[in-house]
Amino acid sequence: MSYLSLFRCISCGREYARDEIRYLCPECSRDYKPGIPLPGVLEVLYDYDKIRQIWENLKAIYGGADHIPLTELLRLFSPVSSLHFPPLPVGNTPLFKAASLAGKYGLGQLWIKYDGLNPSGSLKDRASQLMVAEARRLGISRIVCASTGNAACSLAAQCAAAGLKAVIFAPEFAPPAKLTQIMIHKAELNKVKGTYDDAFAAALAYTDGDEVLNRNTAYHPYTIEGKKTAGLEIFHQLGVPDWIVLPTGDGVILSAIHKAFLDLKRTGIINTLPRILSVQAESSDAITSYWESGVYRDAAQPATLADSISVKTPSNAHWAVLALKESGGISLRVTDREISRSQNELASEAGVFAEPSSSATLAGLKKALAQNMIPSDAQIVLLITGHGLKDIGAVKLEHS
Numbered sequence: 001m002s003y004l005s006l007f008r009c010i011s012c013g014r015e016y017a018r019d020e021i022r023y024l025c026p027e028c029s030r031d032y033k034p035g036i037p038l039p040g041v042l043e044v045l046y047d048y049d050k051i052r053q054i055w056e057n058l059k060a061i062y063g064g065a066d067h068i069p070l071t072e073l074l075r076l077f078s079p080v081s082s083l084h085f086p087p088l089p090v091g092n093t094p095l096f097k098a099a100s101l102a103g104k105y106g107l108g109q110l111w112i113k114y115d116g117l118n119p120s121g122s123l124k125d126r127a128s129q130l131m132v133a134e135a136r137r138l139g140i141s142r143i144v145c146a147s148t149g150n151a152a153c154s155l156a157a158q159c160a161a162a163g164l165k166a167v168i169f170a171p172e173f174a175p176p177a178k179l180t181q182i183m184i185h186k187a188e189l190n191k192v193k194g195t196y197d198d199a200f201a202a203a204l205a206y207t208d209g210d211e212v213l214n215r216n217t218a219y220h221p222y223t224i225e226g227k228k229t230a231g232l233e234i235f236h237q238l239g240v241p242d243w244i245v246l247p248t249g250d251g252v253i254l255s256a257i258h259k260a261f262l263d264l265k266r267t268g269i270i271n272t273l274p275r276i277l278s279v280q281a282e283s284s285d286a287i288t289s290y291w292e293s294g295v296y297r298d299a300a301q302p303a304t305l306a307d308s309i310s311v312k313t314p315s316n317a318h319w320a321v322l323a324l325k326e327s328g329g330i331s332l333r334v335t336d337r338e339i340s341r342s343q344n345e346l347a348s349e350a351g352v353f354a355e356p357s358s359s360a361t362l363a364g365l366k367k368a369l370a371q372n373m374i375p376s377d378a379q380i381v382l383l384i385t386g387h388g389l390k391d392i393g394a395v396k397l398e399h400s
């Protein structure tokens with residue numbers, strides 16, 4: 001059972017039935033070629049009136065909204081029934097106060113959502129779980145994905161658990177731990193000379209016909225719906241925080257976290273949205289530049305130790321900028337040195353060993369506080385999207 005209503009193109013607003021199309025809006029993507037942000041990304045819309053009725057019933061059954069179990073909340077906003085989900089559990093990751101860091105920076109409330117504790121070590125498990133569920137619903141046994149590493153690791157693990165075949169296109173420079181993860185789950189690994197953008201194009205070329213499902217991020221709308229569950233969990237654990245700080249590469253996590261709260265608002269469960277602070281590596285800043293100027297340009301030459309957010313052409317750039325505007329958000333840049341310092345700080349003062357990309361959140365928060373973009377009494381959540389063990393080669397230890 002799913003309350004999915006239809007797909008709507010974020011570029012032109014055309015609407016499509018669930019099984020009418022699979023990936024992008026056919027009208028807007030007519031002239032698409034790899035190397036530009038995806039045109040016509042589809043947004044999944046639900047029967048919000050029906051969900052509101054069910055929510056009211058659940059409140060009566062459980063004695064208030066605060067007592068409704070997470071599984072009930074996730075079920076309302078999932079496009080695929082949990083009956084199709086693979087057996088490897090995903091999500092339900094902890095949210096906890098980072099009291100030491102809050103004290104250091106004079107903050108009222110600083111929380112960490114630790115998504116590095118997912119089974120393959122990253123938030124990407126959420127999208128891969130849903131894509132495997134969709135493949136099972138459709139009776140497809142092969143899923144292809146382009147990735148700098150984490151999405152591929154998660155797809156490899158979820159496919160292994162479900163007995164499906166994962167086909168991965170990854171840039172040859174991906175961190176060794178991630179390539180090992182992909183291979184130990186017996187995924188088919190195709191190393192691509194060049195960048196993530198080249199791998200994205202190779203995976204698109206591989207997707208020929210209905211026998212394979214493509215999990216390229218933002219290309220399939222369920223990659224956004226899967227990642228959205230991290231936002232639903234934050235709501236379930238805390239309510240609506242003032243700010244959510246997250247790392248931005250392709251812009252999918254940004255739009256997904258925003259959409260979680262937007263879906264809740266459309267249903268009438270909440271009245272306000274959290275503001276998003278998006279953090280990019282300075283050499284991989286296409287979405288920040290787009291948000292600042294209103295004009296899209298590729299990042300000139302992505303070269304950052306935060307490989308998970310190293311992107312020249314963010315596939316979900318258009319929706320990411322819309323989400324930033326709608327949430328009253330901000331996007332800013334941090335240097336690799338700032339990322340490394342924050343990685344050390346998170347590990348030594350909060351006990352959280354985060355990937356460089358995730359460590360960019362703390363670096364971005366410090367910058368936003370210094371520039372008075374965020375008030376110190378705000379309720380702030382840092383979204384830690386990947387575990388530090390995935391890329392120990394990027395670690396630069398600081399000695400105190």
Ligand SMILES: [Zn+2]
Pocket residue numbers: 009010011012013014025026027028029040
């Ligand atoms: Zn369209």
